[in-house]
Amino acid sequence: MNIHPTAIVADGAKLADDVVIGPGSIISGESEIAAGCRIGAHVILEHRVVLGEGTSVGHGTILGGNPQAVGFDQARRDTGVRIGKNNTIREYVTINRATHKDTDSVVGDDNFLMTGCHLAHDCVIGNGVILANTVLMAGHVRIDDGAFLGGGSVFHQFIHIGRLAMVRGGCRFSKNIPPFCVGAGTNLAMGLNAIGLRRAGFSADVRLQLKRAFRLVYLSDLNVSQALDAAEKEAWCSEAECFFTFIRESKKRGICDYSGKESGADE
Numbered sequence: 001m002n003i004h005p006t007a008i009v010a011d012g013a014k015l016a017d018d019v020v021i022g023p024g025s026i027i028s029g030e031s032e033i034a035a036g037c038r039i040g041a042h043v044i045l046e047h048r049v050v051l052g053e054g055t056s057v058g059h060g061t062i063l064g065g066n067p068q069a070v071g072f073d074q075a076r077r078d079t080g081v082r083i084g085k086n087n088t089i090r091e092y093v094t095i096n097r098a099t100h101k102d103t104d105s106v107v108g109d110d111n112f113l114m115t116g117c118h119l120a121h122d123c124v125i126g127n128g129v130i131l132a133n134t135v136l137m138a139g140h141v142r143i144d145d146g147a148f149l150g151g152g153s154v155f156h157q158f159i160h161i162g163r164l165a166m167v168r169g170g171c172r173f174s175k176n177i178p179p180f181c182v183g184a185g186t187n188l189a190m191g192l193n194a195i196g197l198r199r200a201g202f203s204a205d206v207r208l209q210l211k212r213a214f215r216l217v218y219l220s221d222l223n224v225s226q227a228l229d230a231a232e233k234e235a236w237c238s239e240a241e242c243f244f245t246f247i248r249e250s251k252k253r254g255i256c257d258y259s260g261k262e263s264g265a266d267e
Helices: 192-200 204-218 224-231 238-248
Strands: 048-051 064-067 078-083 094-096 103-107 180-184 187-190
Touching: 048 094, 064 078, 064 192, 078 094, 094 103, 187 192, 187 204, 192 204, 204 224, 224 238
Parallel strands: 048 078, 064 094, 078 103
Antiparallel strands: 180 187
């Protein structure tokens, strides 16, 4: 264990033998830090924070801070932050703890959170997600596996971002972003994440079916409900079914509107 002499580790903290903790960092007594984790300088782990194997945390990051939620009892000790394996969390990231009893704000495995990102209370991030610099998420945002969110983009509470979605930088959203789509502007979808689909190994046939599914929802003369009814009359690959299921489950929040095709978005 390599703990800088100026770091403070509270009694009760559980640290693997090879954990590295940098100068000036403060680790709460409820923290659990697994093997291979590296904590930078002036990092603060408050309340219950669990870090999975091989996760690195950059300088100045604060994990497990109190929710920025009006009415939350800050004396409560029954919520936390749980982070999986092999994550890279860069400098000055903040992840607030959850608000509901015995729950955590969650980050899965193999994610990359760049400098200055903020994850508010009760957010749930899947695996293989990339958040570019200063992505800001309000409470209860859910991000599915493989999504890529561009720098400076902002997200309203309770929205859902689908698998392998890509969001351009500097955009803002209060509606759900369907899986495999490119988000742009304010609550707009501009086509499929064609490059991401190819990189993920999706076959030409699957990509074609996803293009048909996108056009049925966004480019036909049908409204969303009619398009979903029409989709039920056909056989689709599992990825297209995922696309339709996501939209069916988005009735309360709604999905992004179509922005019109831009070069490279739906090839």
